[in-house]
Structures are given as structure tokens and as C-alpha cells.
Amino acid sequence: MEFGPHLMLAMLEGLVQASVLTLTALGLSLVFGVMRVVNVAHGEFFMLGAVLAWWITSMLGGPAAVGFIAALIVAPLLVGLLAGAADWLILRRIDYDPERTIVATIGLLYIIQQVTLMTYGPDAHPVAPPFNTRLALPWFEWGENGFQMYWPWGLSTTSYKLFVIVAAIVTLIGVWLLMAKTKIGLILRATQLDSEIAQAFGIPVERIYALVFGMGAALAALGAVLVVPIQQAHYLMGADPLLLSFIVVIIGGLGSLRGTVVAAVLIGMSDGIISVFFTPTLAKMLATLLVAMVLVYRPQGLFGAKAA
């Protein structure tokens, strides 16, 4: 494929990945930002979203769209409740101490993975998208008659992939509205700024933490439900999203939701774009090294507050 169409295809694909990554990372960013803890089990909540989506759609049967919409609503809700319970039962008892939270969430990771393996099994199962048509995309070239459109071989996307991008943007706007314009958003931002003073103002910090932890997990699960018709649900699928979300949150800057979104888009798209120019493994190597170097020379991330 010529360079132009290839790049466009890579960018489109990157945009789809970035959309899912944005939602997942946003979930982690909320938790990280407000509660200041590392949730190693975040990827497992993502995986649960996908697995529950499969379960819901298989149980309901019928047209794919019905099952999908049900999954879109129910799966994040269930995952959010589970996460909230985990926070209430476990994290609260260990005082949100950073190191102990890491160990506790590693334990949670093993538990969730093993239970999923025992119930859902080791195989990857697909979920049918609610709709999916191949859309051939045009490209332009300068021919004898001026600018002409033509349809390069292979340059295409699908209607569902475009939907994912739109859905992610809609969710982002929803989250932004929640944080900026509602009372609960105000409470969340206050708790993030200074939890002690927030408590002094009568904010039930522990309940807020449970809510935040649940919301973070629900966002990850939502991202997973959106992506599962493109990929499959598999019990080990949480590892990569965990890694990538972490990178995105740190690069974007702790406590900055805007930074998270920008970083997610950058990282999601760069993966695809770099692969146009380099062989895949080399591309991944360079991307990983690039992330490390960004942090080495700008430890607070792109939008984070500079540490004293």
C-alpha cells in the first residue's frame, strides 16, 4: 500500500485503540488521582467487563444489538459494584497505604484471574458486534484530471470501529460534565485536592473512595465492552491494558484527567503510526524506550504539577 493510505489506516486503527485506552486509563487516573493508590488489579476489572459482556450476550441470545446494549449497561455496573466492595472490604482496612495496596491488589488480581479461569475457562470467546459493515475508504491522488478520488486496495474500516470512537468521545464528555458541572464532581475534585480538609468539611471520604474505586473499574469495564466485539474475551487479556493505562496516567501527569486523555490519544496512535515505519517488535521497543525517556526528562508527565 502506498504511504499515504497506509498512514491513514494506521491512524484510524490507532484512534480505535486510543479510544478504548482513554476510557481504561481514565478509570485508573481517577483512582490514582483521588486515592493515590496503585491498583494492580485494574486490568482484571477490564477483563471482567469483557467476560461479563460475553456472558450477558450469550444468556440473552436474540439479535446482537439487544445483547450488546444490555452488556454496555450491565457489565460496567456489575464490575463497579464488585470493585466498590473490594475497596470497602480490603483497601479501607489497610488505610490505603501505598505498599500494602500493591500487595492487596496483586492478591485481588490472582483471585479474579483464577475464578475467571475456573468459571469462564481458558478459551477466548468472541462477542458479536451489534452491527458491522466494511467501509472502503477513499484516497486522493493528483492525476491528469486534477484531484481524483480512488479506493486503494485494503484501505477500509468498519462501521463498528467508528462507533467505538464516537462512544468513547461521548463517554469522555459525560465524565467531564460529571467532574466539572455536578456536585458529586465537585466533591471528587475536593477529595482529590486534599482529603483531610475535605473530611473536615464533612465529606465522607471513605465512601467517596469506594465510589471512585468503583467508577474507575466501571470505566475500564466499559472500555472492554466496547472493544470485545473487535477482540475476544480471554481471561489473561487484562495484562496489556494495565500496563498501557499506567503508562498513560503517568505520562499524562498524576491527577490531571486532561493529561490522561492527551497521553492516551498520543500513545494509542503512536503505536500504530510507528509500526508504519518500523518492524513491529522494533516499533514496540522504540515506543517503550520513548515513554521511559519522556519520564526521565519530565518526571511529572505532560500536565502534572512539578514536584518540589
Next chain:
Amino acid sequence: MVNKALPTRRKILTGMAAVGAATALPDVTRFAHAGSHSAPIKIGFQVHRTGIGAAYGRWYERTTNAAAKVINDAGGINGRPIEIVAEDDGTDPKRGAEVLEKFANQHGCDIAYGTLFSHVVIGSAPRAAELKMPYFVVSEGHHVASGMLNRYTLQPGITDVKSQVQAMAPWVASNLGKKITMIYPDFAFGHNHRDFFSEAIEAQGGEVVAKIAIPPTEASFTKYFPKIPRDTEVIYHVMVGPSVLTFVKELGEFFGPSAPAIFGFVDSLEAVDFATPGLEFLEGTHFWEGMPRYVQPNQTEYDKFYRAAIGIDENGASVDDPKDVSTYAHMFGCWETLFTIKDGMEAAGYKGIEDRTKLIEAVEAITDMPESNEHPQGAKLFNGKTHQVFGPQYISKVEGGKLMVKHTTSLEDGFYPDEVDYTTQSF
């Protein structure tokens, strides 16, 4: 916040101390028997119950148990029943080696068997040799025949990648095309395909016009497809792992109606139903199969017996659940390996651990394995020097959502010069 209902630290510590004390007790092997000729022969089964290999491990275990039952129902080996002692290796090389130690030193197993993933085999084989325990792997890897391992490691039940790939080249070149783009995972398994197939197709006058290596955990593939050159006649793909279905779907979405010929290894779709939405574009394409998943018009009585014993229907799925598709192209290796172990033990007059080297020598002496209930995949030839078996390979076409065999390669198609002679090595 002290909650008296929860266990105190003291209780937990006491519990842990008890565990500690228990491990300090002298080792009591759980399957201790007084030495007697009706004592079972213990086969340590190194199985991937968790980790990335779990989807295969499940079917390996099912096939193993079925074969063991058939063997025991027929009187066992040398009049003794066999007992399968299974341990999960987590698809991890370090744990794999530890599990072999458990087999040898804790369970008192006679032999170890059953590993699929190559890195676990390579991580465990040194320990097998040190423990002087015969290690029968079912891995498809070329590591055994390459000479990297040792005289205790054998692969008599499944052919290796080099042989499989080489055998494909003549048919692909004369039936599909001579300009190939290869798409493979960027790790050892994929590299084996890349190297062996490139060599083989060039010997047929063909040419690999592009080699696209995909990183191990990749979950979206569309961005790689633009690298496929326009003049490609055949796309050769052998992706494995949980995202394989995505790969195939996106391949179809990328090409739409105008795709070149496609040749894949059914590894991509092991345990996956061909009727899954999104796979329609595979209709008319070809696949390598280790053993034909769908019942063919010329099904042998051996295949029928094999399917009945394990509980597989005519679509290669479980009789209990038609959606539970098996890893049919690989699991026969477990069945055939167990029967080879039986043949070896009977030829060696195996009585106990002291006869382990005699067992290996007896297996090394095996040559022809005729097609039978014990070898339902096809007639085979075992190379005692390289410890690797050679067998037929099947090329099938997707017709009406099922794989129909179009060509069976001869054993000679898969031969390559010996790279090692383990029989000259000492024990």
C-alpha cells in the same frame, strides 16, 4: 478500627506456623506403595492448566485420561495399571522444572510426559536429564531434533514444525502460487515457520515477498496488513494465541472481496468454531491440519474409535457441548505418545525406575508405527537417533464451514537430514 469478629494476627500466625511445621516433617510421598508388580506405573503429566497454554492443556488432559483408560481397560502395561499424576506448570519454564522435581522426588513417578509449549520443554529438559527421568514431550517444537536437548527427552507422538512446514511447500507452490507473504508471531514458533518455510519454498522455485512478524501480545492487526505487497499470490499465516480470531476477522475486513489465496495453519483456529461470525471469508481457503478435525468421507475405524474414546463429535467438538471445539490438530500427540510409551515399556520389559534407560533404548529402536487405534493420525516413522517422529500432514479446504482434506503429504515430504544422534550420547 478493630473488629473482633475478624481473626486476630495471632491466629493467623499460628496457622502459618503449623503449615511451616508440616513442611518440616519428613517427606511422605503421597502415593507410597509397597513394591509389587501390580503397583501402578506412574506417569507424571506436566500439564498447562493455567497460563497462556491453558486452552490446549485442557484438551491434552482430556485426551490423556481417555488414552490411560483405554490402556488400563486392556490390562495396563506389563500387567500393571498406569496412573497419571498431573501437575500444573503454569506454562512457565521455572515452574516446569520444579514440577519435574516433584514427579521424580516426591511422587516417585517413572517418567514425565505431556508438555506442549517449547519454552517450558527447554526449561525443563535439563532437569529431566539430571534426574535421569525419561521425558516424553508433545510439543511440535524442533528443539528435540535440533540436538539442543538430551538423551532423556523424546518426541515420539507428534511431528515437529520443521517437518510440517517443509511438507507444505510443494503443494502450496504448485496449487496456490509462488509469491508468498508470511504473517507469523514474532517469537520462536513463528521464526521456525519463517525460516523453514522460506527454505522449503525457495527449493520449489517460489519466493517469500514479505515477512510480517507480529509482536507476541498484539491484539489488533489491521495496521500490519498494508505491508502485504500487491503482487502477493498467497498469504501464509500461522498466528496463535487468544487474539487469533481478531486476526482472521480483520484480515477478512481488510481485503473485502478481493483477497489473494490464503494458506493458514489451523493452529490459528484450534478450539475455535469455523461457524463463528466474521470467519465467512475463510470459505475456500486452505489450512494445514495435524489431524482432520471434521470427519472425512474416508474416515478410518481408528479415527472413529479415537473420537468415541475421548467424546468428540464429527465436527471435532465435545459430544457434551457442540460449541466446545477441541484442539484436534495437536492432542492426538498425547494419545499416540502414551501408546508408544506402552510399546517401549513392553519391549524393554520395564519393571521399575532401574529400567529407565532400557525404556529409552527400547523406544529408540522403534521405527514403523502403522496406522491403528494406537496411531489414528496416520502411519508414522520414528527416528531413534534424533528422538523425533515423522508422520503425514493434511491440507484441507474450507467448504461449507467445514475443513475437507484435499491432500495428504507423504512422510518423505517432511524428511530432513539428521542434526544429532542422541544414541551416541551416554546416559
Next chain:
Amino acid sequence: MKKSLPLHLGLIALLIALQFILPVYHHGVLARVMVMATYAMGYNIMFGYTGLLSLGHAMFFAAGMYGMGLSVTQLDMSIGPAFGMGILASLLFSLLVGLLALRTIGVAFMIVTLMFSQTIFLTILYFGSVTRGDEGFVIQQSVRQIAGLDLSDPTIRYFAALTLFTTVLLGILWLVRAPTGRVLIAIRENEERAKMLGYDTWRHKLAAVVMSGTVSGAAGAAYGVLFGYVGASFAQVPYSIFPLLWVLLGGAGTVIGPFIGTLFMFYLIDLSSGITDAYMLVVGVVLVLLTMFARNGLMGIVRERWAKWLP
């Protein structure tokens, strides 16, 4: 002060005695645990004593392992010098990593170490023609001989592992009581204050990284030497998480904590896998319970309740 040396020497004496009385299986397990405990002790230098949480220590373990392994396969070295090369490789590598990563702190440091570790893993895969990628390669038994001693013989292997373990254990014991070690602890407690007291904290942190990386690399090289396998799985994220887990369980910031944690985790997995297929579930539950009720790890509890002098 007077009690800690006999305690640690006592542990070593116990390990020597166990070599003669342990049944075969547990004897082999202990040899393996001692090597991995050395890795955990290396991790503890950075994490438990200096307060630097790295999520990428597998890269040091792998550096030592591949430094040794490639010296054997590519440079035809014998096993002794190859082991030395493994240590050298991890020393140089940890110096490089320290120089770059120490420009960050806290969570950024965690991610940077994680990223470097991922890069190393991908590099091992990329140069697969030399490293044999994810499959790894074998160090043949015939190569693993020193001065006529076969390192794969159970007794010799045990003593080799014990020698490595003892050297590192005593080394760390010395370190935590030496001035350098005390500065590291001061940095962990409050880096600003240590700086204000006039200590060059950056240099001390770099020293911690180099010591930690080199010890971890020595453990990696030792694993390859004693168990005959070099593979990329050891450079992946789980092998960075394990030493963190072992140290936290056993007691971060104690000298014998890492050993206790490694031993405990091994037997937890081994025993529960005998009872149930879902042993990772058991491990997960135990981890959660432990962190809820035994916050400073097993040795941390010991130190709190009975032995305040425990280093």
C-alpha cells in the same frame, strides 16, 4: 547488635545442616529458593532499605542470566568466567539504569523501571537469532563444571547456592550497619532531611541501584549456571513482581525477610497446588489476608513483637 550476627550465622549453620538431613525433594527446593532469595535480597537493598520501588527488576536478573549464558554460547567461555561476565554485565547495566532512572522519583520511577524492563525483554526477543528469544537455550550439563565438580550434582548445587546466599546475606548484614547503609535508611525515611544533613543522596541512591542490580544479576547468572536454562520468560513482568511480593511478605527492610518470604511463597504455591487446581486463588487470598493483618511482613511482626534489634 550482639544478637544479630549469631542469628544470621545460625541461619547459615541451619542451612548447612539441612543439606544432610532434608529429603531429596525439599533439598532441591531449598537450593532453588536460596538462589531466588538472593534475588529478593538484591531487590530489598533498593526497596526495603532505600525506599525505591522498582517494577522492573527482572531486567537485572535477566542481564546477569544472559550475560553468563551468552558468554558460554557465543564466546565459548567456561562456566566460572561466564558467571563473572554475568555479574559484570549486571553491574554495568544497573549503573546505566541508575544514571537514567534516578532522575525520577516515586511513581515515575516505578514506570521508568517498568519501561526499561519491557525494553530489555523486547530486545531479547528482537535479537532472537543470538538469544533464541522466548524459547531460550540450554547450558549443557557438560559445561556446568568447575574444577572437576559437576554443578548439577544435588549436593554441589546446594552448596553453590548456599555460598552465593551466604555471601550476599552477610554482605547485606554488613551494609545495613555500615555508614552507607545507614544513609540509605535515612534516605528512605526522609530524603530531604538527609540532604539537609549534608549527605549526597543521589550518589547513595546510585550505589543502592548498582548494588541491588548486581546482586539480582548474580542471582540470575546463578540460576542459569545451576539449573541449566536461560530464557526470556525471566525478563517478563511477573519476575519483577515476584521479588516485590517475596520481600513484602517476608518483611521489607529486614535482612532475612526476603529469604523467609521466598520460602513461604514457594511452599504456599507448592502445597496448595497439591490440594486444589486453583492454587493461585489460595495465594491471592493469603496475600490479601497477610497484607491486612501482617502489614510489615512476617519478619516485620517478629521485629515488632519480640526482636526490636532485628536488622
